[in-house]
Amino acid sequence: NKLPIEEQAELLPYDKRWEFPRNRLTLGIQLGVGCFGRVVKGEAVGIKDSDGKTAKTVAVKMVKSQTNVAALETLVSELKILIHLGSNLNVVNLLGACTKKITKGELLIIVEYCRFGSLQAYLVNHRSGFINLVDDFGNMRSYNEKGDYMSSSDDDFFEYELKLEENQFQSSQMTNSVENKCQVEMELTGVESEQSYWQYQQDPDVNLNRPITTHDLISWAFQIVFHGDLAARNGSECLLADDGVAKVADFGMARKMYYEVNHEKTGQGLMPVKWMDIESLTDCIFSTQSDVWSYGVLLWELFSLGKVPYPGMDVGHLLIKTIQKGYRMEKPDNAPNFFGDILTICWKADPKERPTFNASYTKINQEKDTAS
Numbered sequence: 186n187k188l189p190i191e192e193q194a195e196l197l198p199y200d201k202r203w204e205f206p207r208n209r210l211t212l213g214i215q216l217g218v219g220c221f222g223r224v225v226k227g228e229a230v231g232i233k234d235s236d237g238k239t240a241k242t243v244a245v246k247m248v249k250s251q252t253n254v255a256a257l258e259t260l261v262s263e264l265k266i267l268i269h270l271g272s273n274l275n276v277v278n279l280l281g282a283c284t285k286k287i288t289k290g291e292l293l294i295i296v297e298y299c300r301f302g303s304l305q306a307y308l309v310n311h312r313s314g315f316i317n318l319v320d321d322f323g324n325m326r327s328y329n330e331k332g333d334y335m336s337s338s339d340d341d342f343f344e345y346e347l348k349l350e351e352n353q354f355q356s357s358q359m360t361n362s363v364e365n366k367c368q369v370e371m372e373l374t375g376v377e378s379e380q381s382y383w384q385y386q387q388d389p390d391v392n393l394n395r396p397i398t399t400h401d402l403i404s405w406a407f408q409i410v411f412h413g414d415l416a417a418r419n420g421s422e423c424l425l426a427d428d429g430v431a432k433v434a435d436f437g438m439a440r441k442m443y444y445e446v447n448h449e450k451t452g453q454g455l456m457p458v459k460w461m462d463i464e465s466l467t468d469c470i471f472s473t474q475s476d477v478w479s480y481g482v483l484l485w486e487l488f489s490l491g492k493v494p495y496p497g498m499d500v501g502h503l504l505i506k507t508i509q510k511g512y513r514m515e516k517p518d519n520a521p522n523f524f525g526d527i528l529t530i531c532w533k534a535d536p537k538e539r540p541t542f543n544a545s546y547t548k549i550n551q552e553k554d555t556a557s
């Protein structure tokens with residue numbers, strides 16, 4: 186079962202239980218636009234989200250031109266994938282769909298509204314006031330009793346990660362849904378794995394009007410790694426919802442649906458060049474290991490507080506050549522050394538040397554354990 190995800194998606198069924206009456210949905214301002222699709226804010230009366238609560242403000246995806254059959258097919262595929270995968274905390278979840286007039290090109294996909302919008306934009310807007318907990322040597326600082334920062338060793342940092350992990354698994358309900366999703370995800374991608382899937386969530390009391398800190402960046406890095414292999418390859422976007430939860434949008438959407446900036450037109454349509462590994466760029470070989478590379482780029486964006494990767498370098502043959510020759514971006518100053526190590530291995534030229542998704546963090550920890 187190794188069909189590309191787009192082709193597998195076409196074979197999936199639509200489930201009528203997701204149908205939402207069009208007359209109970211009102212459309213509002215535009216939230217985002219791609220080459221072929223757009224997302225608007227909406228109000229859906231009586232729509233239920235996965236917790237059974239009534240979600241009123243929603244985001245609605247649609248095609249830009251109703252005569253674009255390919256765009257419509259892509260949207261249908263995305264709907265089917267969203268139904269098939271089920272809900273997950275770190276994904277912009279499906280809430281419903283209006284499919285009645287689909288023959289006229291009017292397909293509406295209703296998804297969760299993420300109040301804080303694009304994570305990248307959020308990072309840029311919160312650069313001033315950012316609280317950096319990483320010292321000049323890349324170690325995490327911690328507070329002493331007086332409330333002053335102190336440098337801490339890597340060991341403290343690993344302890345901190347373990348704490349994060351423990352917190353996570355206190356929520357057994359969520360862990361279940363994570364496992365469920367992973368099974369389906371593996372069916373779809375044909376990935377064999379022994380990985381333990383981790384998912385990190387932020388404290389619900391976190392109020393994001395406070396400045397962001399290194400802890401937030403680390404939390405988002407963990408939240409996003411979890412569903413990585415369906416994400417970055419397709420040019421998906423990270424959005425920020427309430428309580429600091431990072432959610433991936435547009436995953437499963439075919440590459441052709443994606444946005445113009447930083448994308449180059451090739452025979453394959455629009456490609457997110459700055460997120461792609463060497464094999465994808467030169468031979469169009471996409472694999473789970475390509476997604477590991479993309480995840481590295483995403484980490485770089487996170488810790489550089491929303492900078493565009495390869496700053497000042499235009500997307501084109503020169504950039505591809507430079508990467509091919511071995512050029513890699515440096516660890517952003519705000520990233521703890523631990524993440525610098527992750528970047529290095531995510532960007533190994535040989536895909537086999539890259540970590541496998543979800544196992545990347547455990548691997549690094551093990552290497553550290555055996556070294557000491």
Ligand code: ADE
Nearest residue numbers: 216217224244297298299
């Ligand atoms: N922009 C694109 N998708 C969105 C969503 N689900 N919520 C908020 N803004 C968005």
